[in-house]
Amino acid sequence: MSRTEFMQGNAACAEGALAAGCRFFGGYPITPSTEIAEAMARKLPKAGGVFISMEDELASIAAVIGAAWTGARAMTATSGPGFSLMMENIGYAVMTETPCVVVNIQRGGPSTGQPTRAAQGDMLQCRFGSHGDYSTIALTPNSVQEMFDLTAKAFDLADRYRVPTFVMSDEIVGHMRERVTIPDAVEIERPRPLAEGALPFEGGDDGTPGFAPFGSGRSIHVTGLTHDERGYPDTTDPEAHDRLVRRLVAKVESARRDIADYEVVNPDAETVFVTYGPPSRTVEQVMRDRPDDSIGHLRLRVVWPFPEFALKIFPNAKVFLMPELNMGQMVREVQRHVDQPVVSIPKIGGELHTPAELVRALEAHR
Amino acid sequence: MIAPDWFRDDRLPHIYCTGCGNGTVINCTLAAVEEMGWKRNETVFISGIGCSSRAPGYILTDSLHTTHGRALAFATGVKMARPDLHVVVFTGDGDLAAIGGNHFIHACRRNVDMTVVCMNNHIYGMTGGQGSPTTPPGAISTTTPYGMSEPAFDLAELAVAAGANYVARWTSYHVKELTKAVAAGMQTPGLAFIEVRTQCPTNYGRHNKLRRVSEMIEHLRSHAMLVAKRDRLVAEGKPIPEGAFTVGELVRRSRPAMGVRP
Numbered sequence: 302m303s304r305t306e307f308m309q310g311n312a313a314c315a316e317g318a319l320a321a322g323c324r325f326f327g328g329y330p331i332t333p334s335t336e337i338a339e340a341m342a343r344k345l346p347k348a349g350g351v352f353i354s355m356e357d358e359l360a361s362i363a364a365v366i367g368a369a370w371t372g373a374r375a376m377t378a379t380s381g382p383g384f385s386l387m388m389e390n391i392g393y394a395v396m397t398e399t400p401c402v403v404v405n406i407q408r409g410g411p412s413t414g415q416p417t418r419a420a421q422g423d424m425l426q427c428r429f430g431s432h433g434d435y436s437t438i439a440l441t442p443n444s445v446q447e448m449f450d451l452t453a454k455a456f457d458l459a460d461r462y463r464v465p466t467f468v469m470s471d472e473i474v475g476h477m478r479e480r481v482t483i484p485d486a487v488e489i490e491r492p493r494p495l496a497e498g499a500l501p502f503e504g505g506d507d508g509t510p511g512f513a514p515f516g517s518g519r520s521i522h523v524t525g526l527t528h529d530e531r532g533y534p535d536t537t538d539p540e541a542h543d544r545l546v547r548r549l550v551a552k553v554e555s556a557r558r559d560i561a562d563y564e565v566v567n568p569d570a571e572t573v574f575v576t577y578g579p580p581s582r583t584v585e586q587v588m589r590d591r592p593d594d595s596i597g598h599l600r601l602r603v604v605w606p607f608p609e610f611a612l613k614i615f616p617n618a619k620v621f622l623m624p625e626l627n628m629g630q631m632v633r634e635v636q637r638h639v640d641q642p643v644v645s646i647p648k649i650g651g652e653l654h655t656p657a658e659l660v661r662a663l664e665a666h667r
Numbered sequence: 668m669i670a671p672d673w674f675r676d677d678r679l680p681h682i683y684c685t686g687c688g689n690g691t692v693i694n695c696t697l698a699a700v701e702e703m704g705w706k707r708n709e710t711v712f713i714s715g716i717g718c719s720s721r722a723p724g725y726i727l728t729d730s731l732h733t734t735h736g737r738a739l740a741f742a743t744g745v746k747m748a749r750p751d752l753h754v755v756v757f758t759g760d761g762d763l764a765a766i767g768g769n770h771f772i773h774a775c776r777r778n779v780d781m782t783v784v785c786m787n788n789h790i791y792g793m794t795g796g797q798g799s800p801t802t803p804p805g806a807i808s809t810t811t812p813y814g815m816s817e818p819a820f821d822l823a824e825l826a827v828a829a830g831a832n833y834v835a836r837w838t839s840y841h842v843k844e845l846t847k848a849v850a851a852g853m854q855t856p857g858l859a860f861i862e863v864r865t866q867c868p869t870n871y872g873r874h875n876k877l878r879r880v881s882e883m884i885e886h887l888r889s890h891a892m893l894v895a896k897r898d899r900l901v902a903e904g905k906p907i908p909e910g911a912f913t914v915g916e917l918v919r920r921s922r923p924a925m926g927v928r929p
Contacts, residue, residue, distance in 0.1 A: 325748050351747045356773040360740035363733065363770075367713070367744025370731060371752070375744070393734050515729040515745065516752050518708035522675070522724055524732035533678060534724065534732075 303484040310448040310474040311378075313481050314404055315340035317452030318376055320487045323402070324350035325375035327364035329357055329383060332416040333472040334406035337378035358386035362403065366394050369401045370523065372514030374456050376402035381410045381423055385430070391465050392431030393525040395549060398463035398502070398510065400492060402455045405467060406475040407626075409651050418651025419472035421578055421626040427467045428605050434546050436553035438560055439467040439605040441577035445479035451602060457490040458560060462553055463509050469604070471626065473579040473653060495519060500530040502545075508552030554606050561608035563601045570597030571619045572667045574659075575612070575635055575643075577601040580624040583654045587663070590656060596663070604631060609638035620666050622646060624654045642666075673697050673707065675727045682721060686880035688839035688865030692786050693722050695842055695863075696755065699849035703753075710753040713742045715767060717793045718867075719759035719786035736766030739774040739783065746781050746926040753853070753928075754781040760801040761791045764820050768800075775829030778857040778924040784849060785822060785860070788867035796870030803910075807874040823862045827918045832857030834917040838887040839865040841914065848916065857924030864891075864912070 308316070314337050318326075326341040338354070345352040351368070355361040361377045368375040379387065384405045394401055409415030410422050423430075427439045438458050440451040452468050459466040495501055495511035501521045502510055513519040526534040527542045535541040553560070566588065572595065574584045581600045588596055597615050601608065612621070612635065621643045623632045629645035636643045646662045648654050683689050700710065710728045714720030716735035723730035733741045738756050746754045763771050763785050774783070790808055791797040798808040798815050801822065805814040823836040833855035835848035845863060852859025866872060866883035877883040892907070894915035900907055 325744065327744060353743070353747055355740060355743070356769050359737060360743070360770055360773070363737045363740035364744030364747070366733075367731065367741040367746075368748035369744075370729075371745055371749035373748040375748070389734055390737065515711050515731075516709060516749060520675075520707065520727050520729055522730045522732065524724065525734060526732070 303482050305480060305482050307478060307480050308445060309336060309476060309478050310445045310470065311336035311406065311476065312340050313445045313448040314378065314452045314468065314470070314475070315344065316481075316483055317449040318402070318456070319344055319348055320449070320483065321374060321453040321456040322489055323374045323376050323456065324348070325365065325368035325373045326350070326352045326377065327355050327361040327368070327375070328377045328379070329355055329361050331380045331383045333408055333475050334378045334380045334404065336475070337404060337406070358383035359390060362387040362390040362394070365401050366390060366397070366399045369399045370515050376404065378404035378406065380406050380408045380416070381420075382413060384423055384426060388426070388430045392433060392435065394465040395431065395435040395437065396525045397523050398549070399465065400459035400463050400512070401465050402452070402459055403465055403467050404452065405469050407469065407471040409649065415651050417472065419579070419626055419653070420649065420651065421469075421471055421630065424469060424604065424627065424630040427469055434550060436550045437464055437467060437605055438462065438553060438603065439469045440562070441469050441602060441604050442474055443578050443581045443600070444474065445477060446481050447602065448474060449481055449483060453487045460492040461490055461509070462556065463492060463512060464553055469578070471578055472651070502528060502532050503530040504548045504552060508548050508555065557606040557608055558610065560603055560606060561611065562603040563599060563608060563611050565611070565614050566598040567594040568597060568614050569617055570595055570615065571617050572663060573597035573599060573615045573618045573621050575599045575601070575621050575623045577604050577631065578626070579653055580626060583624065583656055583659055586656045587659050607634045612639050620644060622662055622666060624648065624659060624662070626653070673700065673727055675725050678725050681725055683718065684869040686866065686868040687718070688788065688867070689718055689722060689786050691839045691842060692784060692845070692863050692865060693725065695846040696784055696849050697726070698846045699853060700755070702846070702850045703853050705753050709751065710755065711745055712755050712757065713745065714738050714757040715762040717759040717762045717791070719757050720762060722757040736762055737770060738762065739767065739770040742781055743774060743777070743779050746779050750780070750926045750928050756781060756783045758783060758785050759792070760785065760787040760789060760822065761799040764800040764822055772825065772829040775826050775831040775858055775860065778830055778832055778922055780856055780858070780924050780927045782849065782852050782859045783861070785862045786865050787822060787862050788865050788871055790867050790871040792867050792870050796874065808871070823860065823917050826860035830922060831860045831918070832922055832924060833859035833919050836862040836864070836912070836914050836917065838891055838914065839863060840884050840888040841891070844914070851916070851919070855919060856927045857922060
């Protein structure tokens with residue numbers, strides 16, 4: 302039996318985490334993400350988990366990584382400026398293959414920008430924000446229901462690929478209220494255990510090593526330095542670095558088809574909107590207003606690793622239109638994978654595109 | 668008795684310079700661990716970045732070598748998620764007090780049940796000898812070529828003020844006292860902070876007329892003053908000798924602690 306509730310996106314995010322078995326939350330208050338921390342503070346202790354308000358975002362993600370190494374499902378939630386502060390330790394989580402979830406309720410930037418207004422301005426930061434080469438997974442909910450579903454799913458992906466996984470939401474979805482169906486239980490996929498005799502940082506067939514949490518008797522040394530398969534620092538051997546970093550990137554990038562999650566409407570259309578997050582809601586409105594099949598829509602629920610093959614589902618596409626709440630961040634990723642023209646429909650300032658704005662763009666470009 | 672079973676043999680030789688005091692501190696800490704009777708699979712060593720922070724890599728337990736300054740925040744996550752694990756943090760003066768200053772005071776305030784051993788060599792050793800928040804006024808470093816012009820942090824006093832349940836300071840000369848202090852800290856619920864003033868002949872001594880290891884250790888020994896003696900001098904209204912620093916147990920108390928082993 303599931304239950305249906307009317308709740309805020311941020312509350313649904315917390316519910317999704319709890320349903321997925323999250324047992325550690327370390328965070329620092331920041332608008333517009335704070336309701337997630339508040340909900341976790343109320344509910345985690347009752348679920349046998351730990352909520353801790355850390356001294357800043359650097360500490361928050363650090364504590365989350367520490368907790369994750371004890372085997373706990375762990376997450377933090379923040380917004381743009383806090384996300385920027387987390388970048389060094391996000392790189393650490395990538396390098397040490399620590400499964401953890403970071404929710405970013407995006408707001409207007411740069412800097413403190415517009416704390417109470419929506420944006421999608423951190424889409425490249427979540428992929429490239431830390432130093433060095435790496436790959437991560439980013440999910441983009443467009444509804445309160447998806448805040449629940451994708452937050453829960455983020456833990457599975459984090460565990461499966463042992464990589465920090467991002468829920469890249471925004472103020473609109475975080476603060477809007479909708480009906481949500483909460484299942485009694487969600488299926489959980491935990492990391493593969495480290496096989497007896499296996500090295501703790503040896504990728505194996507699919508590039509992701511087994512996981513032996515602290516206290517399991519394996520005496521694992523975890524370091525953010527370039528390390529060999531035993532986990533020992535090996536910082537000057539070019540081959541050791543090349544082998545490690547290529548594996549870290551490949552284990553995510555080579556699984557892009559398994560990780561991909563998207564919705565396709567009217568694959569025969571000549572004019573195709575590509576969206577993620579709340580701009581998809583405006584596209585849906587435009588399509589409801591014009592009930593013919595001349596407009597196609599590719600809505601991404603996973604933006605990283607980027608599912609470029611999904612663009613090929615529209616063989617008749619003459620133009621791709623991409624409304625984003627930024628000055629055109631993900632549009633570059635679309636452009637580099639298709640031959641057709643790709644039109645960016647950027648919007649900043651904190652408000653969603655209106656249907657009229659998208660119709661104008663549609664008429665100008667088809 | 669030094670605990671040979673706890674060494675990660677296949678990681679040797681270590682990277683420490685000849686004459687470095689960090690090995691002494693590791694030995695004393697492991698001797699304390701052995702005294703406590705802790706098991707390897709229930710003990711986690713955590714560190715930040717710097718010479719001190721390479722220590723967990725030489726110890727055969729689960730260990731987390733983290734980012735610069737953040738060891739205590741990582742350790743808080745480990746300890747709060749698994750209070751049954753013993754958590755020991757190795758850190759240095761730059762790691763703990765400069766970039767990690769905020770984490771330091773808040774870990775002490777929370778009084779998280781862990782043992783923090785700070786190897787204070789008054790210098791950023793691994794990056795080649797730059798001035799740190801504990802470089803004494805007047806001391807020469809690569810970034811204080813005319814002498815350190817800023818006052819130094821007193822790390823142990825800072826930990827007392829911030830709320831740690833156990834605080835002690837010794838030097839790499841005081842091997843037995845240090846071992847006892849680390850063990851006492853491990854026995855005390857809440858955060859135990861043990862500052863160890865230690866020699867860095869390569870990057871500190873060389874610039875400050877303490878080139879030989881024995882000179883540096885003699886300098887530490889002769890400037891260390893027992894807390895009781897300092898208190899007596901103060902009570903008698905007598906001056907504290909210049910350059911003297913207190914050693915001994917600064918506080919042992921039972922304020923409420925977090926993450927205490929069940």
